[in-house]
Amino acid sequence: MLRERRAATGLARSVVGILRDADLAQIRFELYGTQVSGQGFSQVACLVESGDITVRPLGIGRMGGDAGTYSPSRNVLTVDLQHWTVAEKSAIIHEAVHAMTDINAPGQVDQVEHEAAAFVAGAWYFRIKTGHYERGRRSEVADRVVTAFQSGRNPADVDLRELLDEVRRNYTGHYHFDGVESAVVCVHAAQRTRRRR
Numbered sequence: 189m190l191r192e193r194r195a196a197t198g199l200a201r202s203v204v205g206i207l208r209d210a211d212l213a214q215i216r217f218e219l220y221g222t223q224v225s226g227q228g229f230s231q232v233a234c235l236v237e238s239g240d241i242t243v244r245p246l247g248i249g250r251m252g253g254d255a256g257t258y259s260p261s262r263n264v265l266t267v268d269l270q271h272w273t274v275a276e277k278s279a280i281i282h283e284a285v286h287a288m289t290d291i292n293a294p295g296q297v298d299q300v301e302h303e304a305a306a307f308v309a310g311a312w313y314f315r316i317k318t319g320h321y322e323r324g325r326r327s328e329v330a331d332r333v334v335t336a337f338q339s340g341r342n343p344a345d346v347d348l349r350e351l352l353d354e355v356r357r358n359y360t361g362h363y364h365f366d367g368v369e370s371a372v373v374c375v376h377a378a379q380r381t382r383r384r385r
Contacts, residue, residue, distance in 0.1 A: 200236050200243040203267060206280050207233035215281075215312045217337045220301035221294070224309050228288040229281070234374030236265065241287055241368060245269040255279030258286035260365045274317045282310035286363075293367030299359045304351050308333050326354040 213226035235241040242264045246256065256279045257266045265283055268276050285306040289297070311330035314322050315338075321331035329351045336343040 197243065199245060199267070199269070200239075202272075203243050203265065203280060204233045204237050206272075206277050207236070207284055211316045212281070212313070214316060214338075215309055217305075217308065217312075219305040219308060219333075221297065222285065222289055222302050222305035223292075224285055224288065224305060228291075229284055231291060231374050232284045232287045235263075235287070235291065235368055235370055238370065238374075240370040241265055243267060256283040258283045258290070260286065260290045260363060263287075263290065263368050274314055275322055277317070278310040278314040278322070281313040282306045285309045286365075287368070290365040291368050293365055295366075296362045296364050299361045299363050300352055300355050302363055303355045303359045304330075304348075307351070307355060308337070312337070326351070326357075329354055 207229045212229045215229075216225045218224070232241065236243055240263065242262075244264055244266045246266050246268050255268045255276050258264070259266075265280075265287055267280055267283070272280075283306070286302075289302065307326060307330045311321060311327055312334045314320075314327070315331060315334055321327045329347060332347045333343040333351055336347070
């Protein structure tokens with residue numbers, strides 16, 4: 189399948205701004221082999237900015253209430269075209285976890301376990317920005333996992349089982365992450381910025 193590469197659009201630049209939020213440095217965990225970190229979000233932002241990951245608006249009349257998607261085979265991040273509430277931004281964080289994993293190209297991963305990690309990242313962002321969790325059972329359980337990670341503890345087995353059960357209601361199977369080809373070397377903004385004399 190052909191990969192797309194497009195220059196960053198206004199929508200892509202807005203997504204980059206969300207992914208470069210300094211608060212994302214607080215989000216750091218590993219769950220079922222999915223590693224999530226502030227540095228990973230920065231790398232996704234860099235690849236969006238360079239056009240190696242394309243950002244598109246989610247179509248009108250979409251099904252299932254999705255606020256975003258990520259296609260590993262095409263390296264396309266599709267996001268809601270709204271004013272971006274905290275919930276919509278947390279959905280972008282969720283999808284960025286898929287892109288982050290695709291960059292590292294681990295091959296085939298369990299869909300339920302990987303989605304659980306993405307939901308935890310989105311819940312963590314929501315918690316940072318609002319101080320509580322989004323409505324819904326899955327969000328509530330993901331927030332309990334966030335609380336454990338924030339405290340430096342491993343999440344309770346009962347919470348992890350419940351999170352997987354909640355995710356399993358909508359997901360099953362495997363994802364195949366095949367990598368994001370890029371000639372761009374991503375550097376942190378601090379390294380790119382030079383003082384003017």
